[in-house]
Amino acid sequence: MKLNRRAIFGTITASTLAFSLAACGGGDDSADGDGEGVSGEITASGASFPDAFYAAAIDAYADVNPDLVLTYNAVGSGTGKSEFGEGINDFAGTDSLVGDDEGIEPGSYQYIPTVAAPITVSYNLPEVEGLQLSQETLAQVFQGDITKWNDEAIAADNPEATLPDTDITIAHRSDGSGTTSNFTTFLDEATDSWTLGAGDTVEWPANAVGGEKNTGVAQAIQDTEGAIGYVDLADANASGLVTASIENADGNFTQPTLEGTTAGLEGAVVNDDLSYNPLNASGPDAYPITAPTYIIIRTEYEDANVAAGVKEFLTWLLTDGQDLAAENDFAPLPDGLRQQALDALNETIAD
Amino acid sequence: MTATATPPSPEDLDLGGDSRARGADRGFRGLVTFAGLTVLIVLGLILVTTTLRALPAIQEEGVVGFVTGTRWAPNDDVFGTFVMLYGTLVTSLIGMIIAVPVSIGIALFVTEVARRGARKYIVTIIDLLATVPSVVFGLVGVLVVVPAITSSYQWFADLVAPVPGLQSIFGAANTGRNYFTAGLVLAVMIIPIITSISREVFATVPETDKQAAYALGATRWEMIKGAMLPHSFGGLVGASMLGLGRAMGETIAVTLVIGGSFHISANLFAPGNTMAAAIAQQWGESSGLHTDALVGIGVILFVITVLINFLARWVVRRAEIKMKGAHS
Numbered sequence: 098m099k100l101n102r103r104a105i106f107g108t109i110t111a112s113t114l115a116f117s118l119a120a121c122g123g124g125d126d127s128a129d130g131d132g133e134g135v136s137g138e139i140t141a142s143g144a145s146f147p148d149a150f151y152a153a154a155i156d157a158y159a160d161v162n163p164d165l166v167l168t169y170n171a172v173g174s175g176t177g178k179s180e181f182g183e184g185i186n187d188f189a190g191t192d193s194l195v196g197d198d199e200g201i202e203p204g205s206y207q208y209i210p211t212v213a214a215p216i217t218v219s220y221n222l223p224e225v226e227g228l229q230l231s232q233e234t235l236a237q238v239f240q241g242d243i244t245k246w247n248d249e250a251i252a253a254d255n256p257e258a259t260l261p262d263t264d265i266t267i268a269h270r271s272d273g274s275g276t277t278s279n280f281t282t283f284l285d286e287a288t289d290s291w292t293l294g295a296g297d298t299v300e301w302p303a304n305a306v307g308g309e310k311n312t313g314v315a316q317a318i319q320d321t322e323g324a325i326g327y328v329d330l331a332d333a334n335a336s337g338l339v340t341a342s343i344e345n346a347d348g349n350f351t352q353p354t355l356e357g358t359t360a361g362l363e364g365a366v367v368n369d370d371l372s373y374n375p376l377n378a379s380g381p382d383a384y385p386i387t388a389p390t391y392i393i394i395r396t397e398y399e400d401a402n403v404a405a406g407v408k409e410f411l412t413w414l415l416t417d418g419q420d421l422a423a424e425n426d427f428a429p430l431p432d433g434l435r436q437q438a439l440d441a442l443n444e445t446i447a448d
Numbered sequence: 449m450t451a452t453a454t455p456p457s458p459e460d461l462d463l464g465g466d467s468r469a470r471g472a473d474r475g476f477r478g479l480v481t482f483a484g485l486t487v488l489i490v491l492g493l494i495l496v497t498t499t500l501r502a503l504p505a506i507q508e509e510g511v512v513g514f515v516t517g518t519r520w521a522p523n524d525d526v527f528g529t530f531v532m533l534y535g536t537l538v539t540s541l542i543g544m545i546i547a548v549p550v551s552i553g554i555a556l557f558v559t560e561v562a563r564r565g566a567r568k569y570i571v572t573i574i575d576l577l578a579t580v581p582s583v584v585f586g587l588v589g590v591l592v593v594v595p596a597i598t599s600s601y602q603w604f605a606d607l608v609a610p611v612p613g614l615q616s617i618f619g620a621a622n623t624g625r626n627y628f629t630a631g632l633v634l635a636v637m638i639i640p641i642i643t644s645i646s647r648e649v650f651a652t653v654p655e656t657d658k659q660a661a662y663a664l665g666a667t668r669w670e671m672i673k674g675a676m677l678p679h680s681f682g683g684l685v686g687a688s689m690l691g692l693g694r695a696m697g698e699t700i701a702v703t704l705v706i707g708g709s710f711h712i713s714a715n716l717f718a719p720g721n722t723m724a725a726a727i728a729q730q731w732g733e734s735s736g737l738h739t740d741a742l743v744g745i746g747v748i749l750f751v752i753t754v755l756i757n758f759l760a761r762w763v764v765r766r767a768e769i770k771m772k773g774a775h776s
Contacts, residue, residue, distance in 0.1 A: 172732060173732055173733060174733075175732060175733020176732040176733055179732075179733070179735065198735055198736060199735065200735065264620060264622045266622045266623050271708035271729045271730075272729055272730070272732055272733060273730070273732065273733025273734075294523070296523055297733060298522065298523065298730075298733075299523075300519075300521050300523075300710070301709070301710075302711075303709065303711035303713065303718075304622065305709055305719070306623050306625050306707045306708065306709060306719045307707060307708025307709065307719075307729070308708070309703075309704075309729070316590070317623070317625065319595075320594050320595045320598070320623070320624055320625075321598070321622060321623040321624070321625075322598075322622075323622060324623070
């Protein structure tokens, strides 16, 4: 009897192992019928700011080349960059430039600009529409110097509005964020009152609430009356938030529209490594808080197939993919910058 | 004829049974001992590796500075964890203040008041609450509770505004993401644990004690107060401490509703942060000294939880000695 049971148990275990090994051995042999288009899997992660656009692009790209499967995880610029440094992803999305202590070796990466979008200053005050904020007032609000909505500085920017006596609650990112980096860089460069510095994380004042990613900040603004925070346009629209008009370098109050963003991009100076700064750009219609976002690719890929896949997808993103930008609340790159990006891509990943 | 027959010693005795059975017995002992040691080794390794990893950050601030510093600024290499410590203690305390009376009440209800037939169902439902994953509590907290409860907070704050002491504790409620909401969510999460253990403890009260109380003319409440609660005090403390341990370590549910602010406030309706939540929020983009500091927060949390466990055991033992001493 004992022998019988043991034999049965042994046979079952052996056959289970055999089946699972057989299943693993298959792998993905793609039917490379037409010979065009790279096949394989590409993993990417990074900034949540452009996530709405990248998600739509990847979805549309599945129709163009179904054999190349892409995944983009919006884990935040900071995590995306550290995963890039550790070799976990094939390319990373980031809103902020690579710093010295992020684990990425200089010279091992190349910036590829992809799109840009305005960082809206969204607020939750049901009675007040069309809020206007000058640059100095904006800095003082986000620093905690101005704590009530009916403060004289805000009233001075909005002579016709009746402002309530509500407390201001600042909504910010609780995780490390390129969006925070761009927003604080703008406040740092454009205003004299800003003292909190610039970076992926900043020491916010006491009347502040943190949210995870842009969607978390949008939610925090939605649930808190009297809240004001910085959110990308796609998430602000998705949550139905009201956006404030911000004073630009020329002194006009502009709304965070795609036209304002494109006006800001046109005036921006592009550096050699293709990083550029459209913040506080000059121009009558420019929206001052326009954030660039980049994809960083490796200068050397271990797997030639992965390199080919990355190049194919990014070439599409910089050509046909740009048409998808507007419908997802992002501004496509101006032609000059786009061509520079394509050239850099072709140089970095040579065929 | 021998005067006394001494039995042969175990080694000389041949009890029969094959050597395979004895080998299996030795193997069993070895396996079980190994399992027991594994737990100790793992615990020791956790403590040692986390402390070693956290040393650079702790040395930067000094142990006292690390624990009592009120400024947390990774950009400037300033790591003071007092804000998080305060948040953990406050939210756990609020959770306990809400959960312990409710749990004991439920346990008493189930053991004393409810009809026999209904007890099974009530117990099943309470245990179901324990199976809900923490992240679901967090989601319900941030999506449902936070928007709905802010106006109630403000109403309460306005109500107690004239009272000077209460005014600073229940101050302006600008946002629903604050210490109190986190405490509320924690309370709901620890109620099942405390209830189920309390229920078991109440069930061990000897029926004779209860009947004796009734015989002396006690009402139901007097019986509970006089016969049940003293007997179960140790167990109730133990149950509460288990609940406290869970509350202090709870991460994701608290992260979603605590508000992520690095400022201390006496106002329970102000946003704050806890140790577990801070680690979860900042882990992703941390590097170098910042990561070491986060591991240091983990070490502090570990140490506090161990201390609370020891405290709980000590209290339980003292209570039992007092109780058994009185009874015997």
